[in-house]
Amino acid sequence: MPLKLVKRPKSPNWIMRGTVRGQSIEETTGTSDKEAAEAIRIQREKELLDESVYGKKATVTFAEAALDYIEHGDGETRFLKPLADHFGTMPLRNIGQHEIDLAAKKLLPKASNATRNRQVYTPMSAILRHAAGNQWCAVPNLKRPKQPEGKVTWMSPKEADKLIDACAPHLRPLVVFMIYTGARAGEAVWLDWSNVNLDMKQVTFPKTKNGKPRSVPLHPRVIMELRRSNRRLGAVFLTHKCVPYERPDPNKDADTSAGSRISSAFKTACKRAGLGWTVPGKDDKPRFVTNITPHVCRHTWATWHYQANRDLTKLQELGGWKTLAMVMRYAHTNVETHSDSINALPWGKSGETENMDVENPTNIGLTA
Structure with missing residues (x-):
């Protein structure tokens, strides 16, 4: 019937x-x-x-696949709403490389390739792979827009100390916390005391970028800064007006503005610390520029951790990265720490020469 x-x-x-x-x-x-x-x-x-x-493969829509991904997936969901609004009830069988390329250009017409990768191609790949696991579509093989290799900027211990000493009183504990825990700006700025255990020397981030909570041991320097506060309820870090930082709009899952909440005070600290340079601005007035941002605190922590421990797996776990490949860049920034292994290579007769000046390799003194 x-x-x-x-x-x-x-x-x-x-x-x-x-x-x-x-x-x-x-x-x-x-x-x-x-x-x-x-x-x-x-x-x-x-x-x-x-x-x-x-079979089901012929009829499943993007909306159905996205909903199932939200209910059973373990990835982040903050960029899904624009995609769900765009593709709606379009069958998965009709969504391919061309349709996703068009969506990226329509949804983010002025964005960089890096932003399109993060907000369109990555979540689309996650949803389609989840759907493929349910046998609703083929495993996707998306080509992503090319983007320049990201450069990892990090601070030396001396530079970090300069920055900390230059921070305003309200900003200092927050910066120390980010440098010594590797917390993302949002994880730190909106941290609640209920997730901090000073006796166990541990902090837990219940809501992270990859969707999974994680805990990180607290360095003695962090504990010292946090113990200076008499409060143990509500927000851990406050603004210069002694109020919690403004929360993101609950209706905007893609709100990643945590860094902007502290950017002005952070840049001022960088200027005081001399971590930047000046360039001509409007009316030839000098303008301060720095490549040290709040997120560099996380890069700094990761770089220091690898230098001290040489353990990428532990770094991945503590930092909350999804894949080991994302952590490898911190190993790449530390090649100078492998100098002993290079110096240990055998010299042999190939290195014999007269009047060798080790301190000045260009002064070898070869005879014709």
Whole structure:
């Protein structure tokens, strides 16, 4: 018996009821408009027929796949809403490289390739891979826009001390915390005392970028800074006005503005510490520029951790990175620490020469 539109006594909306190829269905159309309900009934009946003949793969929509990913996936979801609004009920079988490229350009027309990768290609790949795991589509093989290799900027211990000493009183404990825990700006700025245990010397970040909570041991320098506060309830870090930092808009999952909450005070500290340079600004007035940002505190912590421990797996776990490949860049920034292994290479006869000046290799004194 094909689907028919019926009414329930206490519902204003039309209901679809019937049997399609042995499958009993009773679903609401979500509308009281009979003409609209009839269009929905026809579409739904076709989906059920296609599914019964060709399998689920033929009918699953992006909206269904995204919802299932949210309910059962373990990745971040903050960039999904614009994608769900764009693709909506488009069947997964109709979404390929071309459609995703067009979506990236439409949703982020002025954005860099790095931003398009982060906000479009990465979440799309995650959803499609999740759907492929359910056998709703083929495993995606997306080509991403090319972007320049990111340079890891980090501070030496001497530079970090200069920055800490130059911080305003309200900013100092926050900067120390970020440098010695590797916390992202949002994890630190909106940290609550309920997630800090000074006795156990541990902090827990319940909501992280990759969707999984993580805990990090507290360095003695952090404990010393935190113990200076008499408060043990509410926000750990406060503004210069002694109030918690403004929270992100709960209706905007993509709000990543934590760094902007402290950017002005942070840049001022960098200027006081001499961690930057001046360039001509408007009316030739000098303008201070620095490549040290709040996120550099995380890079600094990761670089120091690798220098001290040489343990990429532990660094990945403590820092909350999804893959080991994302952590490898901190090993690449530390090549100078491998100098002993290079110096240990055998010299041999190939290195014999007269009047060798080790301190000045260009002064070798070769004879013709």
